[in-house]
Amino acid sequence: MKNVSILALETTCDETSIAITKGKKIISNLVYSQIKFHEKYKGVVPEIASRAHSEKIYELIKKEKKHIKNVNAIAFSRGPGLKGSLLIGRVAAETLSKFLEIPLMGINHLEGHLSACELIGKNIEKIFKFPLIALIVSGGHSELWLVKNYGIYKKLGSTRDDAAGEAFDKVAKLLGLPYPGGPMVEIMAKKAKKDSSIFTVPDVKNSLDFSFSGLKTQVAYYIRDKKKLTYKDKIEICASFQKACVNSLLKKTIIAADKYKPRQIAICGGVSANGFLRRAFADAFSKKRIDLLYPQKEYCTDNAAMVAVCAYRKLEQNKLENNIEIDSNLEI
Numbered sequence: 001m002k003n004v005s006i007l008a009l010e011t012t013c014d015e016t017s018i019a020i021t022k023g024k025k026i027i028s029n030l031v032y033s034q035i036k037f038h039e040k041y042k043g044v045v046p047e048i049a050s051r052a053h054s055e056k057i058y059e060l061i062k063k064e065k066k067h068i069k070n071v072n073a074i075a076f077s078r079g080p081g082l083k084g085s086l087l088i089g090r091v092a093a094e095t096l097s098k099f100l101e102i103p104l105m106g107i108n109h110l111e112g113h114l115s116a117c118e119l120i121g122k123n124i125e126k127i128f129k130f131p132l133i134a135l136i137v138s139g140g141h142s143e144l145w146l147v148k149n150y151g152i153y154k155k156l157g158s159t160r161d162d163a164a165g166e167a168f169d170k171v172a173k174l175l176g177l178p179y180p181g182g183p184m185v186e187i188m189a190k191k192a193k194k195d196s197s198i199f200t201v202p203d204v205k206n207s208l209d210f211s212f213s214g215l216k217t218q219v220a221y222y223i224r225d226k227k228k229l230t231y232k233d234k235i236e237i238c239a240s241f242q243k244a245c246v247n248s249l250l251k252k253t254i255i256a257a258d259k260y261k262p263r264q265i266a267i268c269g270g271v272s273a274n275g276f277l278r279r280a281f282a283d284a285f286s287k288k289r290i291d292l293l294y295p296q297k298e299y300c301t302d303n304a305a306m307v308a309v310c311a312y313r314k315l316e317q318n319k320l321e322n323n324i325e326i327d328s329n330l331e332i
């Protein structure tokens with residue numbers, strides 16, 4: 001693997017990204033965020049996303065011109081994600097692979113999020129100790145996995161309705177905060193002077209599944225019933241919502257950890273950037289002798305470096321991942 005170079009593309013949602021590895025190093029990771037196209041709608045508009053990917057991806061590939069001739073494999077996220085956006089990534093990746101006459105690998109985007117935990121600085125390192133529990137919390141997914149080894153997964157739970165990131169974004173929208181809502185809710189919540197619990201923690205009984213749409217509805221009704229919403233009210237709503245959401249993620253992760261006794265818990269995906277979440281998990285797990293892993297902040301949200309790391313691990317195990325069909329609902 002020392003001289004292997006992988007080019008990876010990521011286009012599942014609203015980030016267009018390309019990364020290149022050389023041996024264990026990420027030598028480039030360019031991420032183009034489409035926020036400016038979606039912010040006025042306070043959410044990702046699928047058609048706008050595909051158009052923006054198709055306009056940007058060739059520009060990003062061109063920027064990597066000098067590395068491309070040395071690449072040995074092309075990898076791309078084949079799902080889950082937005083169909084039109086996935087298709088742009090697939091067409092670009094397949095064109096490169098055919099033109100360069102090198103293998104094309106279809107990678108699961110969520111497996112990519114998990115792989116991001118093994119990026120230290122720009123280096124791919126062996127960090128995972130199995131069994132581990134993965135909590136994937138992004139704009140589109142909230143899932144708990146038991147990971148027995150690289151590529152060996154059992155899904156323990158997932159969301160019955162909205163994803164955690166989606167709930168953050170919707171609450172931000174209800175409060176008139178800018179898109180993407182997650183980081184804004186966190187910033188507002190930090191300003192809270194007191195610990196308040198306006199909202200109850202959502203709980204799907206006897207299951208490791210999550211549910212966040214009820215919590216979002218509680219927020220919507222609370223806002224509706226308030227005559228006038230002050231800045232202080234908004235702060236209290238953000239802090240209270242964030243606490244309920246994180247407590248729900250934490251509760252199920254604790255149950256899973258008590259049952260499966262993992263050596264590590266890896267928390268990844270956009271919401272894993274949240275500082276309140278990281279502190280709550282640190283408090284809960286410090287006594288249990290289970291290591292907590294997170295991606296570095298720049299690798300929490302969508303990027304192609306994580307896809308490249310995942311492809312690197314597959315190649316290491318001689319898995320070519322030659323299923324290149326896009327699948328917007330791809331499962332592990």
Ligand code: KG4
Nearest residue numbers: 138139140165182183269270271274301302
């Ligand atoms: O992983 P990601 O980039 O995209 C998906 O695969 O969905 O995650 C994006 C999500 C958005 O919902 C965004 O609001 C949320 O991650 N997010 C956060 C934070 N940073 C990003 N949520 C809470 N706190 C944050 N600091």
Ligand code: ZN
Nearest residue numbers: 113138301302
């Ligand atoms: Zn993602």
